[in-house]
Amino acid sequence: VAAVLALSGCGGSSSASSSPAENPYGLIEPGSLRVASLGDSKPYTFTDAQGKFTGFDVELFTDVAARAGVDNVVFTGQDFSGLLAAVANGQFDAGVAAIGITDKRKETVDFSDGYLAGYLTVITTKSSGINNADGLSGKRLGVVQGTLQEAYAVKNFTSASLVRFPDNNTAVSAVNSGSVDAHFLDYEAAKSYQEQFGLVSAADIPSFDAPAGFAVAKGKTALKEALNKGLAEAMEDGTWKKLYEKWFPGSPMPEQYLPKAEQTATP
Numbered sequence: 001v002a003a004v005l006a007l008s009g010c011g012g013s014s015s016a017s018s019s020p021a022e023n024p025y026g027l028i029e030p031g032s033l034r035v036a037s038l039g040d041s042k043p044y045t046f047t048d049a050q051g052k053f054t055g056f057d058v059e060l061f062t063d064v065a066a067r068a069g070v071d072n073v074v075f076t077g078q079d080f081s082g083l084l085a086a087v088a089n090g091q092f093d094a095g096v097a098a099i100g101i102t103d104k105r106k107e108t109v110d111f112s113d114g115y116l117a118g119y120l121t122v123i124t125t126k127s128s129g130i131n132n133a134d135g136l137s138g139k140r141l142g143v144v145q146g147t148l149q150e151a152y153a154v155k156n157f158t159s160a161s162l163v164r165f166p167d168n169n170t171a172v173s174a175v176n177s178g179s180v181d182a183h184f185l186d187y188e189a190a191k192s193y194q195e196q197f198g199l200v201s202a203a204d205i206p207s208f209d210a211p212a213g214f215a216v217a218k219g220k221t222a223l224k225e226a227l228n229k230g231l232a233e234a235m236e237d238g239t240w241k242k243l244y245e246k247w248f249p250g251s252p253m254p255e256q257y258l259p260k261a262e263q264t265a266t267p
């Protein structure tokens with residue numbers, strides 16, 4: 001019977017039936033990478049007019065995956081609050097969405113090396129009168145559930161009342177409709193929403209201690225190491241810099257991801 005089952009290929013999920021040699025990274029579908037991402041965090045990760053995932057994180061990951069020998073990368077939108085759990089439970093091979101590396105998150109997943117360090121930003125309407133973090137006192141502040149912004153606001157914006165949203169789109173429409181006074185999201189995404197809706201920035205909080213990394217299920221060592229090797233190559237040959245300049249034009253560029261020759265000697 002076992003022989004018949006094996007021949008009929010119904011011996012469990014496909015990765016179970018492929019040999020380690022055919023599936024060295026333990027992928028759900030050998031030869032392709034299934035990635036959990038977000039559709040509304042432009043320009044990190046977002047879906048374009050054709051519904052195609054694109055952005056800095058998407059293009060960097062796709063480049064790194066190709067260097068690891070995987071050319072078929074499939075991105076799927078996912079609420080941020082469920083994203084790491086979906087990677088941890090094997091529903092996806094990786095999570096790519098400007099996900100800051102923290103010890104708390106490392107309890108659920110492993111991370112590649114960091115690839116982007118920047119700011120968390122509060123955006124609001126011109127008429128709100130909120131010009132800095134103190135201005136949030138007594139105000140309704142939107143956060144996306146599960147983000148570092150939520151954790152930071154709980155700890156530091158204690159006199160604001162937090163309103164949790166599943167994603168940036170719903171939070172920003174709540175700002176535009178006046179049901180919240182401000183939203184707390186990533187710097188480059190904030191800039192994009194400011195341009196789109198005439199919103200303004202009220203505060204920039206550095207988040208350099210939690211650079212973004214690619215999330216992978218714990219124990220997927222071969223995959224994590226291949227991603228780290230590809231990241232190092234993409235940084236050293238200037239691919240990272242080219243993508244940064246393409247997607248974040250004019251933004252201050254963190255030096256640690258540039259080719260070694262372009263990094264000013266640490267003082």
Ligand SMILES: NC(=O)CC[C@H](NC[C@@]1(O)OC[C@@H](O)[C@@H](O)[C@@H]1O)C(=O)O
Nearest residue numbers: 098099100117118119147148207210212
């Ligand atoms: N896509 C999201 O909504 C993620 C929100 C948030 N991103 C924070 C961050 O990873 O964004 C990219 C860089 O600026 C990092 O320094 C920062 O910690 C988080 O990890 O919780």
